Amino acid sequence: MIRDEDLKSSIDYSEGQKRAAHRVLxxxxxxxxxxxxxxxxxxxxxxxxxxxxxxxxxxxxxxxMINHLxxxxxxxQNMSRILQKNGYKEHPEKYFSFIKTVMVDGISYDVDVDILAGMYGGTQSKRRISMCRALRR
Incomplete structure (x- = not known):
């Protein structure tokens, strides 16, 4: 599992880890x-x-980012079931976050997936972020 404090610049991003994250995306x-x-x-x-x-x-x-409205x-709950059915495991340290292990060129990488939402509606406000800019795909 990669910790935020370990990523200080682009040289800390291994090519395999980036490819694994892109596959998860x-x-x-x-x-x-x-x-x-x-x-x-x-x-x-x-x-x-x-x-x-x-x-x-x-x-x-x-x-x-989820539209909590x-x-x-x-x-x-359904999203959580979908993730777990597809090999994602609940993150041990973060709420509504998951980890997927992906193989790239014979090396195993853990990719964190954070599901974010606004503070209104859905689950408890203390477990959400309050503001974020989203990209319409």
Whole structure:
């Protein structure tokens, strides 16, 4: 598991870890297809998705923003089931975060997936972020 404090600059992002995270990003877009109107990719993959020719470093994790105004508790539970059915494990330290182990060139990488939402609706406000800019895919 990669810790934020270990990532100080782009040289800390291994090519294999970035490729593993990108694979997880692509997989999430597919497994969450039924939620395409309620989710957005946010975080480190946004520059790469918006400006692919600019050579952005990429990311070593995946951040997904949920529209908490339309997706209620049943939707959260279903998303969790979908993730677990596809080999994601609950993160031991973060709420509504998951880890997927991905093999790239024979090396195993753990990729963190953070499911984020606003503080209104859904689950408890102390377990959410309150503001974030989202990208419409």
């Amino acid at each position: 692509v997989e999430l877009v597919n497994v969450f297809r039924e939620y395409e109107d309620e989710i957005r990719v946010v975080g480190g993959w946004v520059p790469d998705l918006m400006f692919p020719e600019e050579g952005h470093v990429g990311s070593v994790d995946v951040d997904i 339309t997706l209620q508790d049943e939707g959260y």
